[in-house]
Amino acid sequence: MTTKLTPQSEDFSKWYNEIVYRADLAAQSPVRGCIIFKPYGYEIWENIRAFLDRRFKETGHQNAYFPLFIPESYLKREAEHVEGFSPELAVVTVAGGQVLEEPLVVRPTSETVIGEAFSQWIQSYRDLPLLINQWANVVRWELRTRPFLRTAEFLWQEGHTAHATHDDAEAETLQMLDIYAELAIDGAALPVIKGQKSNIERFAGALRTYTIEAMMRDTKALQSGTSHNLGQNFAKAFDIKYLSRNNELEYCWTTSWGLSTRMIGAIIMAHGDDMGLRLPPRLAPIQxxxxxxxxxxxxxxxxxxxxxxxxxxxxxxxxxxxxxxxxxxxxxxxxxxxxxxxxxxxxxxxxxxxxxxxxxxxxxxxxxxxxxxxxxxxxxxxxxxxxxxHANLLAQATAFRDANIHTVTSYDQMKQVIETGGWARGYWAGSDEDERRVKEETGATLRCLPLESAQERGTCFYTGQQGGRIALFGKAY
Amino acid sequence: MTTKLTPQSEDFSKWYNEIVYRADLAAQSPVRGCIIFKPYGYEIWENIRAFLDRRFKETGHQNAYFPLFIPESYLKREAEHVEGFSPELAVVTVAGGQVLEEPLVVRPTSETVIGEAFSQWIQSYRDLPLLINQWANVVRWELRTRPFLRTAEFLWQEGHTAHATHDDAEAETLQMLDIYAELAIDGAALPVIKGQKSNIERFAGALRTYTIEAMMRDTKALQSGTSHNLGQNFAKAFDIKYLSRNNELEYCWTTSWGLSTRMIGAIIMAHGDDMGLRLPPRLAPIQxxxxxxxxxxxxxxxxxxxxxxxxxxxxxxxxxxxxxxxxxxxxxxxxxxxxxxxxxxxxxxxxxxxxxxxxxxxxxxxxxxxxxxxxxxxxxxxxxxxxxxHANLLAQATAFRDANIHTVTSYDQMKQVIETGGWARGYWAGSDEDERRVKEETGATLRCLPLESAQERGTCFYTGQQGGRIALFGKAY
Incomplete structure (x- = not known):
């Protein structure tokens, strides 16, 4: 009695919505933008969680749990951070029958409340590194939502660490990015590309953001996990200091990194075909x-x-x-x-x-x-x-991705790639302004500066300047 | 440099607060009534979770995840339920910069939103039983809070099931109570007593509530897990119906059952001594x-x-x-x-x-x-x-409990037991009004009607009526 799925080639977005509900991964909920994770979808998350949790613990991290609510004033302490998250906040104004003196924000991420805690827990260099992870729900009230990809409430893990030096923090940031790539490649059979985000795409309040980017079957990009070197920004905003071996008070260097139920969307869209889902064996609820x-x-x-x-x-x-x-x-x-x-x-x-x-x-x-x-x-x-x-899904996804990444040396070429579908790969030395203009004109964003090409330099396809770094541009979810 | 703990005999409550923070189980948070679960405390919860999750899956339950937010109108559909929870709700009134048309309640428990989902998922007897569990955070804005025992936000699991008959629902309710008792006895070395709650102590909206009750080292009782036969109350409120084998539309019979991070408080207070914690080996983060x-x-x-x-x-x-x-x-x-x-x-x-x-x-x-x-x-x-x-902790706690349960045959005896500390055990045939009066006069509540004595009958120590059932009274957390 079941009718066929809409073919991907006809309407990818329709195919996606159909398969999410038909395969019983999720159900609609009465709350705008929120889904119900049904057992078949939730179990994929349980398997992702088990994979990551094991690797987090092997690398010395401990789980903890911080409050869901954050005093509104905390969000405001780091200037970029509040700007980045303000439009998306859900706010509790009444509790226990009383109007609250200070409204409580439902956490969109926990840098602030964890930063405050770290400032109390860390005294000296002996307390460093402090390596904490949290499995939690977070809320970002977005206008356009889609099951798994972007929901008002989603599940994730957020790691938060503090270190004595910039280099320690940077090493942690990259280590966690590697673990995300491991999950993607060895777990989900997703051939992700590790890279650095540009200034305008990085996390609100971070020094540097790293990402793993995956290509979906419609050639759009999906950011599947991010790892941030927060520098001393949050340490300064929340007064996270330690007494060094030389007996001097220094600000810590902190990191944060997160991977969410969005990964389920990536798995659906990178492997699925016109007959339905194709689940990667190591994360499949039923093998x-x-x-x-x-x-x-x-x-x-x-x-x-x-x-x-x-x-x-x-x-x-x-x-x-x-x-x-x-x-x-x-x-x-x-x-x-x-x-x-x-x-x-x-x-x-x-x-x-x-x-x-x-x-x-x-x-x-x-x-x-x-x-x-x-x-x-x-x-x-x-x-x-x-x-x-597993090997075949990974090989197919890799072949598809590589066939849809095109090297460009001019803006015209780049625009054509984006128009016909796929990612453009070329040297980039543009300014933030340039990047915004490219986005406006093409709908494509700078997905990342791939780490594997970090040393290469060449002529920017947009500005013609020397010293451009290899960048990937594409439309994205 | 560390000072000694306050002895339990001097001030039990002070001892408890000291050990929670000294042993690094929790930290205070900036949000009223919320704690931070530090790694050493959180890992106890992870071990509880692993124990229960295995048993839930062995008994055919699947995990799912439902939204944190519940439309305010949902809470109102079951009359007793809304009355029970209204005073404790945290309410989101603003989201994404806009005042919401209908406020969203942060879930205090999920019968309502899950009931609504069940009404859509269940069509016929072939869909029954439907056995779902959720691991989640919940919020109850209580006035007096204490780490682990009663916090505004806490972590728990809530099981929700639907069945074709009353007896199936009752069997499920009792099965889950047994699993809680297993966790308590075999996991936490807590000699809990399984029993039924009285009318005035049962869950808001339930037909019957069962509980496991543990005795703390100050002889107070701690309700450590509850399992509810919800009858057809929520099925009627949320229109959860199924087509029976005889092709007739019938209301389902539903259950719910929950165990929370409160269990960590039980472990601390039932085993700890003047030197500190004594963790039961099977749940201890470090063995x-x-x-x-x-x-x-x-x-x-x-x-x-x-x-x-x-x-x-x-x-x-x-x-x-x-x-x-x-x-x-x-x-x-x-x-x-x-x-x-x-x-x-x-x-x-x-x-x-x-x-x-x-x-x-x-x-x-x-x-x-x-x-x-x-x-x-x-x-x-x-x-x-x-x-x-493990065996010794269990034996010590059992001996302590048994030494502090006293059989009573008159109200005077009962009052004396409660005054000197301990639980009173006697036949009870009082009305709800009687029970409220006893609570007011003695500060003790009817903890439960123990299942092991469910068949015994005798003269009520309070009213002198025949046909009383064995009941346990005590002061409680």
Whole structure:
């Protein structure tokens, strides 16, 4: 009874909205701009969280939890910061039946309240580095919202650290960027590009912002995680000082870094196709769906013991398996799980029972991806297949991205690239003003100055100046 | 330089406040009634969360995430519910620079918004039971707050389920109560009593509320988790209906159940002593603290390789170990970790290195708890010791509780028990009015009607009526 998805080529944005609800990732909520994260969508987040949390702890960070509410005056202490966030704030003015003397802002990010806490917790160089992470909800009241990509409330982690020197803070900032890239590449099969943000794109209050940028299937860019060297800006605004080894009071150098449920949107849009989702195996809530194939009760009772045994073995090996026992036809189920993007399908029919075989099919390939395997080899075969699906999704996304990044040496070329779709890559030495004009004229933003090309210099495609750095421009979510 | 804690016997409440901050479990925040969960406190919550999340999933529940904000009108749909929560609400009236047409309440609990979602998600009996859990922050603007026990914002999980029949809902309600009791007893070493709440103590909008009640070291009661059979109250308020097998539209039966960061307060107050915290091993952030004992660099370099090796072995066995490498004396460290309640201390000095030994000391015992073990037996010995500490904390808390529950057959006896400290246990057949009067006159509330005595009947100690049920009365947090 299900109608087909709108093809991506026809209307990518419509495809996205359809798949989010059809695949049961999210539901609409009664609150403007907020979604309900349904179990199938939320579990992707749980897997992202587990991946990152392990890496954060391995690199010496500890989790803590700070208040949801921030006194309004705190936001105002760092000048750029308040300017950046003011238009998006949700404000509690009444609590416990009383009008509050000072309104409380629902946190859009926690640099301010954590900065204040750090100023009290840090006394001397022995307290440094202070490496804290928080898993939390945040609220930014944006005008245009889209499920996962931009919602009024979203879930994220925000790391906040304090260091004795600029270089320590810079090393931390880059280390966390690397961990985000690891999650993207090794977890989500997203070939992100690490880079630095320009002045006008950096975080409100930061010295430098680094980003991982991913390309979606419509060639638009999605900023998927950011890491900020905050310099001494917040340390000065919140008086975060330490007594150095030389017994002098110095301001700390702080960082912050965040990755949000937006990453779920990136996964949907970078891998999905006209049949539906294609979930990267390491983050997929269901890695293998097991489907019994039978025509009658007799066949059902032959097939189920094998399904149960294989499922048990797979679970024991740490594979996330779901058995689809619904009273629907196998064909219906195949389509349904294809749409929901489960990487591997396991089928067992009466013939397979007789032959000691099972069928494995992979979501990322058509009919040629189907294979018969001996039942005793299912666990090993599934493991290999999950790795193969991951590798293939990553390879496909990389090939797509590389085919859609075009080198430009003039503004005309750049405009043409942006118009036809894709990212422009070229030397850039323009001013903030130039960058704003390019954005106005083309709709494209400077996504990042890629780190891998940080040493290259050449003639700016826009101003003709020497000493330009390689920059990527593209339209973005 | 540290001063002693206020003894519990002198001022329990002062002892509690001191230990919360001294042990670094929490810090004060700039927002009235909100605390900062510092890593050492937050990690207890992470361990509680991991324990419960595993059990929720084993029993078929899935996690989801619903919006923080609830339209004000939703709260009003269930009459008792709105009355129960109205005085405590925090309200967002301005967002994105605009006054909102309908104010948004920061969730105090999510029955309403989840009820509305369930009404859309549930069509037929095939969609039942629907078993959802959410890990979230909630806000209740209470007048008197205390770290962990009662904070304006706190962290919790809230389960929400829908069922086809009253009995299914009741079975779910009791199953989740059992899981809470498991966490309390097997995880936190808290000998909780499972029971039913009276009419006037039950959740606003519930048919029946069940609770686990724990006794603190000052003999006060702490409600540590509750599970509610909501009957059809919320189903009717939010129109949660399903098409039955007989093709008739029926209202669902729903439940909700929650356990919060309050549990951390219970752990502190049920086990702590005048030296500080005593953390139950299975939830302790640090299960073993390893302390090198040395007088000079030479000894240090002898001792550290052994500490490192034993630590590695313990970690490989899944034990949470922290090595205290600070430049303080062993004596200072012993006291510090005693105060912070680490269950087991591992010491290695130069003599131990020579003898192939190590020292293990347990927090729950004095000098007689200290033993020498062979280094090759450390992992097994630590495991046994962690279990022994758990068992001893549970036994001590059980003995304390039992010694402070007194059977009463008259109101005078009851009043005396409450006055001298402890819980009164007796038959109760009073009305809601009677119960309110008892509360007013004694300061004690009906904590619960214990499930284990649900069949017993006798003469009410207050009214003299027959058919009273066993009830527990006590002062409570």
């Amino acid at each position: 293998v769906v097991a489907i019994p194939v039978y025509r009658d009760e007799g066949e059902h009772s032959q097939v189920m013991p094998v399904i149960d045994r294989l499922t048990r073995e797979l679970r024991a090996a740490g594979v996330r398996v779901h058995v689809d026992n619904r009273e629907e036809t196998p064909g219906f189920k195949f389509n349904d799980w294809e749409m929901r993007g489960v990487p591997v399908r396991l089928e067992v029919g009466p013939k397979d029972v007789a032959n000691g075989k099972a069928v494995l099919a992979r979501r990322d390939m058509g009919k040629e991806g189907k294979q018969f395997v001996a039942q005793e080899g299912v666990v090993a075969a599934v493991r290999d297949l999950l790795d193969a699906v | 073993v603290v390893a302390i090198p004992v040395y007088r000079d660099e030479g000894e240090h370099s002898q001792v550290m390789p052994v500490i490192d090796r034993l630590t590695r072995e313990l970690r490989a066995a899944g034990v949470r170990v922290h090595v205290d490498n600070r430049e303080e004396t062993p004596g200072f460290k012993f006291n510090d970790w005693e105060m912070r309640g680490v269950p087991v201390r591992l010491e290695v000095g130069p003599k131990d290195v020579a003898n192939g030994k190590a020292v293990l000391a347990r927090r729950d015992m004095g000098k007689e708890g200290k033993q020498f073990v062979a280094q090759e037996g450390v992992v097994a010995a630590v495991r046994d010791l962690l279990d022994a500490v």
